[in-house]
Amino acid sequence: MTCKEVEKVIPLFLADDLDTDDLREFLVHIDECEECEEELTIQFLVLEGLSRLEAGNVFDLKNELDFRMGEAEHALWRRENMQRFLYLLEGLVGLAGVVLIVLLFVLL
Numbered sequence: 403m404t405c406k407e408v409e410k411v412i413p414l415f416l417a418d419d420l421d422t423d424d425l426r427e428f429l430v431h432i433d434e435c436e437e438c439e440e441e442l443t444i445q446f447l448v449l450e451g452l453s454r455l456e457a458g459n460v461f462d463l464k465n466e467l468d469f470r471m472g473e474a475e476h477a478l479w480r481r482e483n484m485q486r487f488l489y490l491l492e493g494l495v496g497l498a499g500v501v502l503i504v505l506l507f508v509l510l
C-alpha cells in the first residue's frame with residue numbers, strides 16, 4: 403500500500419471496515435511509516451475528539467488509539483488463523499472425498 407492509499411483507507415480503518423488483506427497491508431504500512439501514523443493519529447483525534455468534546459472526555463485518546471491498533475492486530479491474527487483453519491478444513495474434506503471414492507472403487 404502506498405501512502406496515498408493508506409491515507410484513503412484511514413476512515414475505513416477507524417470504522418473497522420477493512421477486509422483482511424487491506425487491514426494487513428494497512429497495519430504493516432502504519433508500522434513502518436511515520437507520516438501515515440501521524441495522519442492516522444490526527445484523523446482519529448479529530449473523529450473521536452469531536453464526539454468526545456461534548457462528553458468532556460478527550461484526555462486518553464492517544465492511549466485509546468494505541469489500544470485500538472493492538473486490537474486490530476489481534477483481530478487480524480484471529481482472522482488469518484480462521485482462514486488457515488478453513489483452508490485446512492477444506493483440505494480435509496477434499497481428502498475425505500478422495501478416500502471415499504477410492505474406498506468405493508476398492509469395495510465395488
Ligand SMILES: [Zn+2]
Pocket residue numbers: 404405408431435436437438
Ligand atoms: Zn506512508
